[in-house]
Amino acid sequence: MQSGRRYNVALTTKTRCFIRRSNCRTFFGRFKKDKTTGVNEDNLFFPLSSSPFPELRARAQTIKRICRCPVCITEAKEISSKKADEPPRHKPLGFECPSCGYPTHCSREHWEADSEHGKYCSKLKEVNEDEHDLRGPREKSEYYLPGAQPYEEAISFSNWDMFWYTRGFRSMDTERMRRNASKLLTYPLTIGSVLHRHSYITTRNQRLTSEGVRSLTALRSTVHVPIGGPETRGGSINKPPTRIFVLGARGESALPPHVWGQLCYLFPAAIFQIYFIGPQVALPKESTRSMKLEEEEEEVPAPNSETTATELYGPPTPSYIGTSTSKYRLKSLTVSSGIPSYTLPHTPLLSLTALRTLYTQPIHDELGPFDPYTDVFVLFAPGLGYKSPTVPNKLQITSPNEWGGVIPLLLSTRCVILGTAYSPVDVERDIQAIETTDGVAGEFDWIITPGKNEFGSERWEVADFDVRAMVKINWALWAIRGKTREVQEKKTFLQILGY
Numbered sequence: 001m002q003s004g005r006r007y008n009v010a011l012t013t014k015t016r017c018f019i020r021r022s023n024c025r026t027f028f029g030r031f032k033k034d035k036t037t038g039v040n041e042d043n044l045f046f047p048l049s050s051s052p053f054p055e056l057r058a059r060a061q062t063i064k065r066i067c068r069c070p071v072c073i074t075e076a077k078e079i080s081s082k083k084a085d086e087p088p089r090h091k092p093l094g095f096e097c098p099s100c101g102y103p104t105h106c107s108r109e110h111w112e113a114d115s116e117h118g119k120y121c122s123k124l125k126e127v128n129e130d131e132h133d134l135r136g137p138r139e140k141s142e143y144y145l146p147g148a149q150p151y152e153e154a155i156s157f158s159n160w161d162m163f164w165y166t167r168g169f170r171s172m173d174t175e176r177m178r179r180n181a182s183k184l185l186t187y188p189l190t191i192g193s194v195l196h197r198h199s200y201i202t203t204r205n206q207r208l209t210s211e212g213v214r215s216l217t218a219l220r221s222t223v224h225v226p227i228g229g230p231e232t233r234g235g236s237i238n239k240p241p242t243r244i245f246v247l248g249a250r251g252e253s254a255l256p257p258h259v260w261g262q263l264c265y266l267f268p269a270a271i272f273q274i275y276f277i278g279p280q281v282a283l284p285k286e287s288t289r290s291m292k293l294e295e296e297e298e299e300v301p302a303p304n305s306e307t308t309a310t311e312l313y314g315p316p317t318p319s320y321i322g323t324s325t326s327k328y329r330l331k332s333l334t335v336s337s338g339i340p341s342y343t344l345p346h347t348p349l350l351s352l353t354a355l356r357t358l359y360t361q362p363i364h365d366e367l368g369p370f371d372p373y374t375d376v377f378v379l380f381a382p383g384l385g386y387k388s389p390t391v392p393n394k395l396q397i398t399s400p401n402e403w404g405g406v407i408p409l410l411l412s413t414r415c416v417i418l419g420t421a422y423s424p425v426d427v428e429r430d431i432q433a434i435e436t437t438d439g440v441a442g443e444f445d446w447i448i449t450p451g452k453n454e455f456g457s458e459r460w461e462v463a464d465f466d467v468r469a470m471v472k473i474n475w476a477l478w479a480i481r482g483k484t485r486e487v488q489e490k491k492t493f494l495q496i497l498g499y
């Protein structure tokens with residue numbers, strides 16, 4: 001959906017500060033023991049409820065309140081199959097697993113009785129330690145982002161390792177560093193690795209279709225210079241900007257602007273305008289104040305027994321991460337007055353715009369006309385195939401409060417629509433939805449066949465409402481495009497002739 005089921009990029013204040021200072025190459029404090037919290041590289045495991053970090057203790061409280069004991073759920077199902085009228089019991093999670101530190105069951109007895117927990121326990125422990133490390137004193141050298149790519153040093157987009165190596169990142173010495181760096185970079189790199197001429201998405205590995213070759217060739221003619229020409233900033237002269245419309249944006253709109261700025265180093269001759277559009281985009285306080293709107297805290301919908309938890313997950317709107325200087329450079333947007341928004345001209349080659357609104361026909365009209373050579377739509381884990389949390393008996397792809405009517409609008413532009421998903425189940429549901437929904441099914445061509453995204457986050461994200469629901473941001477990748485009119489006309493013509 002445009003507003004729900006999205007995972008926030010958990011950047012702590014400490015991490016944000018580090019990212020801002022990331023150009024200073026000191027390893028100061030790398031192995032220093034944090035006397036105040038007791039957290040250090042040899043001591044990263046704490047039961048969540050007794051974590052030295054208040055936000056993790058608060059998280060434990062939230063989980064205890066809204067997550068349900070899996071053994072109780074099974075018992076409730078058995079009872080309700082015998083007595084249909086009996087409401088399912090809901091006990092708060094009073095027991096914290098000593099191995100992973102997460103509140104997992106209502107009691108020690110139910111924890112002992114659960115043969116399934118072993119499947120999740122080691123992953124939960126990994127997340128527990130990652131969360132403490134993130135807030136701990138270790139110098140996060142994996143967040144050091146390199147500057148301009150030396151001329152004639154080609155970047156490989158085969159996978160994270162090849163990318164980091166060829167792009168001049170510091171060596172990723174541990175799996176934890178890989179997880180952190182992949183989570184930070186997954187949004188710009190998912191887009192960059194598709195748009196780039198050296199993409200791992202090819203016809204050879206059957207990820208790119210013949211229609212896809214045409215669409216990506218068109219986009220690449222705008223982000224690259226002709227083959228053989230120098231890929232330098234000079235190549236951007238007289239080039240139209242490439243517009244990337246990120247719909248249903250949330251965590252990605254809260255990334256520090258210079259993380260999106262990495263795109264410019266991958267395409268030195270391109271000009272990027274990135275639009276984050278969705279009811280939960282991150283906005284600096286200034287832009288909401290200028291609209292005389294009070295900041296509203298969005299509520300996380302409580303799960304109910306009829307719908308599975310993953311269909312309702314909705315973390316709060318992320319807060320804007322920008323330096324104070326960047327806030328002074330905010331310009332009010334000329335389109336769609338009345339909508340909380342901002343435009344940040346980050347560099348002459350990159351501007352970031354955010355609009356806190358659902359994607360509607362008027363917004364579509366204001367941003368149009370669209371051109372498949374310069375414009376691309378991106379839907380990070382849209383959850384199209386999940387039940388709408390607001391309209392009964394509707395999937396999000398057709399619900400007016402979520403994605404209803406949006407996909408046909410995007411298909412009409414014939415621009416590439418890039419989508420991601422959290423897991424195999426997630427991508428399967430989304431694909432099923434687009435292949436069966438009226439107005440969408442039969443109206444598109446595959447550009448990228450659904451499959452693994454080499455530039456997905458490698459970190460597990462744990463849902464508060466069900467600690468067994470663990471996913472990875474941008475795990476899968478697919479892309480479609482509206483069928484061209486010529487093709488449709490040809491088909492009709494052939495049909496008339498009886499073929």
Ligand SMILES: [Zn+2]
Pocket residue numbers: 069070071072073091105106107110
């Ligand atoms: Zn229980």
Ligand SMILES: [Zn+2]
Pocket residue numbers: 097098099100101102104117120121122124
């Ligand atoms: Zn456990």
